[in-house]
Amino acid sequence: MKHTKHYWRAGFLLVGGLIGFIFVRHFLVPTSFGQFGFYRGTNLAEQQAKSVVHGGKESCSTCHEDVAKNHAAGSHAVVQCENCHAALSKHINKDGEFVELMPIDRSPQLCLRCHRSLPSRPTGFPQIETKEHLGLDEPELQAGACLACHNSHRPSLEKKKVKYENNG
Ligand code: HEC
Ligand code: HEC
Ligand code: HEC
Ligand code: HEC
Numbered sequence: 001m002k003h004t005k006h007y008w009r010a011g012f013l014l015v016g017g018l019i020g021f022i023f024v025r026h027f028l029v030p031t032s033f034g035q036f037g038f039y040r041g042t043n044l045a046e047q048q049a050k051s052v053v054h055g056g057k058e059s060c061s062t063c064h065e066d067v068a069k070n071h072a073a074g075s076h077a078v079v080q081c082e083n084c085h086a087a088l089s090k091h092i093n094k095d096g097e098f099v100e101l102m103p104i105d106r107s108p109q110l111c112l113r114c115h116r117s118l119p120s121r122p123t124g125f126p127q128i129e130t131k132e133h134l135g136l137d138e139p140e141l142q143a144g145a146c147l148a149c150h151n152s153h154r155p156s157l158e159k160k161k162v163k164y165e166n167n168g
Contacts, residue, residue, distance in 0.1 A: 051094055052088075052089065053087045053088070054082050054088055055088035056082075057081045057082075059088050059092075060088070063092075067153055070151075070153050070154050071153040073154060074153065074155065074156055075126075075155065075156050076152075076155055084110060084152070085105075090103075106143045108130070108141040108142075108145040108146050111152075115127055115128055116128070116130075116138075
């Protein structure tokens with residue numbers, strides 16, 4: 001029992017550290033932490049209070065029924081309207097009132113963002129080289145270059161025999 005002093009010292013340090021940790025933790029951790037799970041319970045209400053930015057394609061169809069129908073029938077049905085235009089909240093506010101017109105991007109870059117041929121894309125995903133497709137390099141393409149042949153909402157030309165109700 002002669003040489004146990006260093007054990008006690010280490011022991012006191014450990015216990016002291018633990019008490020210090022519990023003490024500090026008590027003040028730093030928000031009271032609602034753990035109320036529902038491993039997060040701050042009051043955060044739920046904070047998130048719910050935020051205004052909705054995106055509406056999803058269903059939110060557009062109430063006012064743009066023809067476009068939505070046309071879009072749903074083609075291969076772009078999987079692409080959200082807001083992906084090519086902008087968030088709903090920029091155009092219509094939460095009370096359903098008009099804010100400003102949605103932007104329309106007619107640049108070939110809009111399409112090439114998803115269809116430019118890249119080795120990293122999944123095999124089978126429709127991709128093009130503009131030189132092969134149109135005989136021009138990308139910087140030479142003008143606005144509307146893709147829309148001359150493809151309908152933005154229903155782009156596959158094979159399905160063109162279906163008569164469009166309008167150009168939407
Ligand atoms: C409450 C009705 C309403 C909703 C919901 C709505 N729009 Fe519109 N939108 C309008 C009106 C009104 C106009 C302007 C009149 C017009 O051109 O038909 C318009 C015009 C547009 C235009 C044309 C802009 C232009 O320069 O001509 C686009 C694109 C558009 N909306 C996209 C969308 C998308 C995408 C959504 C869903 C995220 C959406 N809208 C949801 C009412 C709506
Ligand atoms: C956000 C990504 C995205 C953008 C932007 C986009 N597309 Fe697409 N496109 C897709 C997806 C996803 C498909 C469906 C692919 C599938 O079915 O495997 C598709 C399908 C197509 C097809 C049909 C190919 C086929 O074999 O049936 C054409 C043509 C096409 N897009 C042209 C365009 C044009 C033109 C534009 C610009 C106006 C454009 N895309 C913008 C994602 C996009
Ligand atoms: C001169 C008419 C024309 C123009 C302009 C045009 N395309 Fe095409 N595109 C076609 C034809 C024809 C096909 C083959 C038929 C089909 O798949 O529907 C096609 C097919 C595609 C496909 C499907 C390729 C695949 O492997 O399945 C994509 C993606 C595409 N085009 C994107 C674009 C983009 C992006 C632009 C603008 C840079 C563009 N196209 C401009 C006529 C055109
Ligand atoms: C792949 C990109 C893309 C997607 C997805 C897309 N749009 Fe568009 N949209 C465009 C482009 C490009 C134009 C301009 C077409 C033109 O000038 O020929 C346009 C035009 C429009 C217009 C005005 C002209 C018209 O055709 O009436 C409206 C409204 C519109 N889009 C609404 C929508 C709605 C609603 C959705 C979803 C249901 C949607 N868009 C999905 C690219 C897209």
